[in-house]
Amino acid sequence: MSGVIRKSQAETLDGTPEKRMFWSIANDYGLKTGICELVDNALDQWILGGRKFDLSISINLDVQRQLISVQDNAGGVKQEELRLLITPGGSRNNPQDEVIGIFGVGSKRAAIALGEQVEIRTRYREEQAFQIDILPEWIVSPDWEIPSYKIPDIKTGSTYVDISRLRNPLTENDVDTLRLHLGETYDWFLSEGCEILLNDEAIAGRSFNDWAYPPGFSPNRTFFEIELPGAGRLKVTIVAGLIRDRVPELDNYGVYFYCNHRLIEKEVRNRAVGYGVSSEAGVPHPDASLCRAIVNLYGPARAMPWNSNKNAINFEHLAYRQMRLILIQLVTQFTRLSRRLKENWNDQVFRYDSGEFQEIPAPQIVSAQRLILPELPRKPRTSAAKLKRINEIQLDQKSWLLGIVEAMEAVEILDSKPLETKNRITLILLDSTFEIALKEFIVHRTDLFPPNGFRDKDLIDLFSSRERVIRIVVEKRPDLQSQVDQTRHFYNLRNKLIHERASMVPTDKEISNYRMLVERILTGLFDLQFPK
Ligand SMILES: Nc1ncnc2c1ncn2[C@@H]1O[C@H](COP(=O)(O)OP(=O)(O)O)[C@@H](O)[C@H]1O
Ligand SMILES: [Mg+2]
Numbered sequence: 001m002s003g004v005i006r007k008s009q010a011e012t013l014d015g016t017p018e019k020r021m022f023w024s025i026a027n028d029y030g031l032k033t034g035i036c037e038l039v040d041n042a043l044d045q046w047i048l049g050g051r052k053f054d055l056s057i058s059i060n061l062d063v064q065r066q067l068i069s070v071q072d073n074a075g076g077v078k079q080e081e082l083r084l085l086i087t088p089g090g091s092r093n094n095p096q097d098e099v100i101g102i103f104g105v106g107s108k109r110a111a112i113a114l115g116e117q118v119e120i121r122t123r124y125r126e127e128q129a130f131q132i133d134i135l136p137e138w139i140v141s142p143d144w145e146i147p148s149y150k151i152p153d154i155k156t157g158s159t160y161v162d163i164s165r166l167r168n169p170l171t172e173n174d175v176d177t178l179r180l181h182l183g184e185t186y187d188w189f190l191s192e193g194c195e196i197l198l199n200d201e202a203i204a205g206r207s208f209n210d211w212a213y214p215p216g217f218s219p220n221r222t223f224f225e226i227e228l229p230g231a232g233r234l235k236v237t238i239v240a241g242l243i244r245d246r247v248p249e250l251d252n253y254g255v256y257f258y259c260n261h262r263l264i265e266k267e268v269r270n271r272a273v274g275y276g277v278s279s280e281a282g283v284p285h286p287d288a289s290l291c292r293a294i295v296n297l298y299g300p301a302r303a304m305p306w307n308s309n310k311n312a313i314n315f316e317h318l319a320y321r322q323m324r325l326i327l328i329q330l331v332t333q334f335t336r337l338s339r340r341l342k343e344n345w346n347d348q349v350f351r352y353d354s355g356e357f358q359e360i361p362a363p364q365i366v367s368a369q370r371l372i373l374p375e376l377p378r379k380p381r382t383s384a385a386k387l388k389r390i391n392e393i394q395l396d397q398k399s400w401l402l403g404i405v406e407a408m409e410a411v412e413i414l415d416s417k418p419l420e421t422k423n424r425i426t427l428i429l430l431d432s433t434f435e436i437a438l439k440e441f442i443v444h445r446t447d448l449f450p451p452n453g454f455r456d457k458d459l460i461d462l463f464s465s466r467e468r469v470i471r472i473v474v475e476k477r478p479d480l481q482s483q484v485d486q487t488r489h490f491y492n493l494r495n496k497l498i499h500e501r502a503s504m505v506p507t508d509k510e511i512s513n514y515r516m517l518v519e520r521i522l523t524g525l526f527d528l529q530f531p532k
Contacts, residue, residue, distance in 0.1 A: 017088060019139055022112050025088065025105050029113035031174055032181050033309050035059060035070065037106035038161055039182070039196065040262070040310065042072035043189055044099045049075055055194040061178065063170050068114055068163040075157045076124040082148050085120055085132060095302035096232060098260050102301035103308050107161075112139065115163035121151060122159040129154045136165075179203060188261035208256055208266070208294060210245035213355025214348055214418045216374060217242065217337055220330060224362035226322040232300035236323050239357060240293035240330035242338060242349050253289045255331060257313050258296045259304045265312050272315035274328035274335075281328070281335040290338035290349060293331050295323070326362065329371045340377050341418070348418050375508055378415050387412065390529045400440060401526055407433040408522070408530070411515060423506045424497060430514050431494040434487055434521065438469050441525050448476045466491060480524050483517060490514045 029037075039057055046055040057072045077085060084090035084104075091104030111118040116136045123129035131149045138146055154160065179198050183206040186196060190205035197203070211219045219241025226234050246252065254269040273293075274281040282288065297304060297319070305317030313320060341348045360371055387409050388395065395401055411429055414422050439459070442449045449472075454462075462468055474481050496504050506514075522528040 016144065019142065019144075021088060022108070022139060025109045026113035028309060029109060031114070031168070031170075032178060033311055034110040034114045035068075035178060036182075036185060036310065037110035038070040039072075039186065040100040041107055042074040042159070043186070043194065043262075044093060044101045045072075045074035046194065047099060048093070048097065051192065055189075056197070057195070058197040058200075059178075059182075060199055061170055061175050063172055063175065066164070066166050066170055068166065068170070069160065071158060071160045073155060073158045076127075076159055077122045077130075078124040079128065079130060079148075082122070082130055082132060085122075086134065086146055093301065096300045098298060099301050100260055100262055100310065102304075105308065108134075111161060111163060113167065115167060116165035117163070119162045120159070121154055121162075123154050123156060126156050175199060180206070184208075184266070185263045187263070188258075208243075208245075208252075208292065209239075210243050211239075211355075212242045212244045212290070212349045213352040214242065214341070215352070215420045216418060217376075218352075218355045219357050220333070220360045220373065221357040222326065222330070222360040222362045222371065224323075224326070226319060228303040228319055231303035234297050234299035234303050234319055237296040237298075238293060238323075238327060238330060240291070240327075240334050241357075242290040242334055242341075243292045244350050244353060246289055248286065248289070251284075251289065253292050254284070255293045255295060255327065258294070259306050259310075260298055260301065261296075262310070264306050264310055268313070270315075272320070272324065274331040280332040282339075287339045287342045288335045290341075290345065291331060291334035293327060293334070295327060326371060329373065330360075333373050333376070336376055340416070343416070377418065378508075378512070386531070390531070394527055394529075398444065398526070400444060401528065404433060404437055404440065404522065404526070405528065407436075408519070408528075421505075423508065423511050424503070426511050427490070427494055427497060427506045427514065430511075430518050431487075431490060434518050435463075435466065435469075437518075437522055437525055438473050439463065441473060442469070445476075477524070480521060483521050483524065486517055487514075487521070490517070 039059075042055065042057050053073075055072065055074060057070065057074075060067070060069045062068070081092060084092055085107055087104075088108060089104040091101060093099050093101045093104075095102055111120070111134060116139075118134040119131060120134070121129060121131045129151050131151045132146060133149075134146070175198065179201075182196055182198065182203045183190070186194070186203070187205035187207045190196065190203065195202060213219070219239050221237065221239045223235070223237045226236060228234065243253065251269075252267060254267040254275075255273045256266045257264045257268070269275045269284040275284050277283055281291070303319055305314050305320040306312070307314050315321075315324075358374070360373065363370060387405055391401070391405055395405065407429060411426055411433075414426050414429070419425070442454060442459070442462075462472075470484055470487075474484055490510070493504065493506055493510065497506070519528075519530040523530065
C-alpha cells in the first residue's frame with residue numbers, strides 16, 4: 001500500500017524539556033505583561049470559584065529597593081498542585097472555561113522574566129502554607145526537581161509572589177504607566193467587585209464607552225456567535241460609533257478587543273481591521289479619529305484569537321477571520337461618518353452625549369457578511385461660498401439671481417447637517433426654488449415676455465396654476481420641455497407632503513435626483529453653474 005511506512009522501534013527518547021526553554025517563553029515579556037499574568041491568575045481563580053467573595057490583589061513596585069511583589073486572596077494553591085507553578089504548560093484551567101489562563105505558562109514565564117530570584121508563598125484555604133524559591137541555580141541546572149518548603153501560616157487562601165534581582169530597573173514612570181494599564185485592562189473586573197491596589201492605592205477602572213449619539217447615527221451594536229471546530233462557540237458583541245473623548249495626541253481611536261472581559265489590544269488601526277491605502281476605511285488620519293469599535297469576545301479560552309502574551313490579537317486566527325468582514329463594515333461606516341462631519345464635530349457630534357445604540361441584525365450566516373447600515377450623509381460637494389464664486393459673472397449682471405443661488409447653497413448646507421427630517425425640508429426648498437426660477441424667468445426676460453402682458457395681477461393669476469406657468473415657459477424654451485416635465489413627479493411628492501394626512505418622507509435618492517434636475521434647469525434658464 002502506498003503511503004504507509006514500515007517501522008520498528010529503535011529506542012525510547014527522553015522528551016523532558018531543557019531549561020533554556022524558559023528564555024524563549026520569557027523573552028518577550030515586559031513589566032506590564034508580566035504583572036498582568038499574575039493578576040490574571042488571581043482573577044481566574046476568583047471567576048472559577050464563582051466570585052463568591054471580594055477579591056483583592058495588591059501589587060507593590062518598590063522603586064527604591066527594586067522589588068516587585070504581587071499578593072492575592074484568590075484561594076491559594078493546594079499542595080498537590082504546587083508543581084503547576086513551575087512546570088511549563090502546567091495548568092489547572094479547563095480550556096472550555098471562560099477564563100484567561102489557558103497556555104499554562106503565565107506564572108512561570110512572568111516570574112522568570114521579571115527577576116532572577118522569585119519566592120512564591122501560597123496557602124490553600126486553612127491548610128498548611130508552602131513556599132517555592134526559583135533561584136538562578138535552578139534555572140541553569142538541567143535538573144527539573146525543585147523543593148517546596150512548609151512555612152508558618154500566611155493569610156488563608158492567599159498567594160504571594162516576591163521578585164528580586166530585577167532584570168530591568170524599575171522607575172517611577174513604570175508605576176504610573178502600569179496604573180493606567182491596569183485600569184484599562186481590568187475595567188470590567190474592577191466594576192464587578194474586585195479590587196486591585198498598586199503601591200496601596202486602588203486602581204480606577206477606565207472604559208472606552210464614551211459615545212456620541214448624533215441623530216440618525218448613534219453607535220451601532222451587533223451580536224453574533226461563531227463556531228470554532230473543536231474549540232467551542234464564541235459570543236461576539238461589537239459596538240461601533242463616533243466618540244466624544246478624542247485626544248489628538250493619544251490617537252485614541254480604532255478597534256479595541258476584549259476577550260472574556262479583559263482588554264487585549266486597543267487602538268488597532270491596521271489592514272486586518274479595515275485601515276490602509278485604498279482599503280475600506282482608508283488610511284488612519286485625524287479626520288477619521290472619531291471612529292471607535294469595541295469588540296467583546298466571550299467563550300472558551302481555547303477559542304480566543306489572542307496571542308500567548310494576551311497583549312495582541314492574532315488576526316490570522318480562524319475566530320478573527322470569521323468576524324473580520326462584519327467588523328470592517330462597521331469601522332468603514334463610522335470612519336466615513338467621522339470624515340464627512342469633520343467640518344463641525346462640535347455641533348454635529350460632540351454635543352450629542354446621550355442616546356441609545358442602534359441594534360444592527362447580524363447576517364444569519366456570518367460569512368454572508370453584508371450588514372444593513374444607515375445611509376451616510378452625502379459628501380459635501382462644494383463649500384457654500386464656492387457656488388457664489390463660480391457664478392460671479394452671472395450674479396454681477398443679474399443681481400436678482402442671488403436668491404436662487406443662495407437657495408441652492410442652503411440645499412448644500414442642509415445636506416451636510418445631521419437633521420433627521422432634512423429630506424422634507426430640502427424637497428420644499430428645491431420645489432419652491434424651481435417655481436421662483438420660473439417666475440424670475442418670466443419677469444426678467446422682458447424680451448420674451450413683454451411687461452405689459454405680465455402685470456402684477458396677471459402674475460398672481462398665472463401662478464395659481466403651476467401647469468400654466470410651465471406651459472408658457474416651455475413655449476419659449478422648448479429645449480427644456482423634457483426636464484420641466486420631470487419636475488411634475490417631485491411637485492406631486494411635495495403636494496403629498498404638504499396636503500395629505502400621512503406625511504411622506506422623500507428618500508435620499510429622490511432628493512438627489514430632484515436636486516440634479518433643478519440644477520440642470522437653472523443652468524438652462526440662467527446659465528448658472530454647479531460643480532459636477
Ligand atoms: N495566584 C494564584 N492563585 C491560585 N492559583 C494559581 C495562582 N497562580 C497560578 N495558579 C495555579 O497555577 C496554574 C498555572 O498558572 P499559569 O502558569 O499562569 O497558567 P494558566 O494561567 O494558563 O493556567 C493555574 O492554572 C492555577 O491553577
Ligand atoms: Mg495564567
